[in-house]
Amino acid sequence: xxxxxxxxxxxxxxxxxxxxxxxxxxxxxxxxxxxxxxxxxxxxxxxxxxxxxxxxxxxxxxxxxxxxxxxxxxxxxxxxxxxxxxxxxxxxxxxxxxxxxxxxxxxxxxxxxxxxxxxxxxxxxxxxxxxxxxxxxxxxxxxxxxxxxxxxxxxxxxxxxxxxxxxxxxxxxxxxxxxxxxxxxxxxxxxxxxxxxxxxxxxxxxxxxxxxxxxxxxxxxxxxxxxxxxxxxxxxxxxxxxxxxxxxxxxxxxxxxxxxxxxxxxxxxxxxxxxxx
Ligand SMILES: [Zn+2]
Numbered sequence: 417x418x419x420x421x422x423x424x425x426x427x428x429x430x431x432x433x434x435x436x437x438x439x440x441x442x443x444x445x446x447x448x449x450x451x452x453x454x455x456x457x458x459x460x461x462x463x464x465x466x467x468x469x470x471x472x473x474x475x476x477x478x479x480x481x482x483x484x485x486x487x488x489x490x491x492x493x494x495x496x497x498x499x500x501x502x503x504x505x506x507x508x509x510x511x512x513x514x515x516x517x518x519x520x521x522x523x524x525x526x527x528x529x530x531x532x533x534x535x536x537x538x539x540x541x542x543x544x545x546x547x548x549x550x551x552x553x554x555x556x557x558x559x560x561x562x563x564x565x566x567x568x569x570x571x572x573x574x575x576x577x578x579x580x581x582x583x584x585x586x587x588x589x590x591x592x593x594x595x596x597x598x599x600x601x602x603x604x605x606x607x608x609x610x611x612x613x614x615x616x617x618x619x620x621x622x623x624x625x626x627x628x629x630x631x632x633x634x635x636x637x638x639x640x641x642x643x644x645x646x647x648x649x650x651x652x653x654x655x656x657x658x659x660x661x662x663x664x665x666x667x668x669x670x671x672x673x674x675x676x677x678x679x680x681x682x683x684x685x686x687x688x689x690x691x692x693x
Pocket of ligand 1: 540
């Protein structure tokens with residue numbers, strides 16, 4: 417009887433030591449990959465909530481450094497779409513920092529990045545995508561099919577990501593979650609509707625907790641409370657379901673939400689080259 421008790425105690429002690437593996441050292445960096453200054457944000461809802469209201473939008477890229485490799489998320493505004501200085505255009509598109517220059521501050525180059533992924537393939541997220549054609553591209557199959565459909569070939573936006581077609585590719589099918597490093601620290605999660613394969617990224621850091629990088633789930637802070645869906649989203653019902661899914665995910669993980677186009681959310685992260693970790 418006594419021997420059994422000792423054995424049980426030993427098992428319990430062993431269990432205590434093995435149930436919680438140490439969290440991997442994950443570092444999250446936000447890079448400046450452009451911004452917008454809009455005289456009118458009415459485009460973000462067909463129901464006129466934003467008509468005539470100006471707005472500034474951020475356009476970050478993210479680097480996630482993990483002991484097993486680096487993941488780069490989104491690729492910014494194409495330089496060819498930047499608004500010329502002095503323009504009176506009501507829509508100003510800015511991009512004044514390059515990805516290589518920013519990576520160099522960390523002693524890195526695009527060729528060092530093992531994994532590349534995008535929230536989705538709109539032009540303001542794929543400007544420098546070809547730069548990562550030598551990385552392993554992790555992509556939602558629905559998004560990849562949409563990017564390489566016949567109607568896209570020949571469109572100006574196609575040229576910014578065309579080289580990904582030949583990249584080493586990990587396809588995520590049927591809306592599954594994708595655990596990038598196999599330890600639950602960095603997960604690509606389906607949040608379809610803005611585009612057919614739009615995704616968000618859940619990053620768990622050891623010290624600063626969880627962060628949910630929310631792509632274009634909401635372009636404006638008010639869009640989250642008003643639940644507005646831009647007219648150009650590919651599926652409104654799917655978008656609304658994804659909003660619920662992403663908010664529940666943030667709650668369940670006590671995650672800090674980073675809506676990529678909301679400047680306050682991006683400014684709340686450590687200023688590059690500092691990292692959240
Ligand atoms: Zn966007």
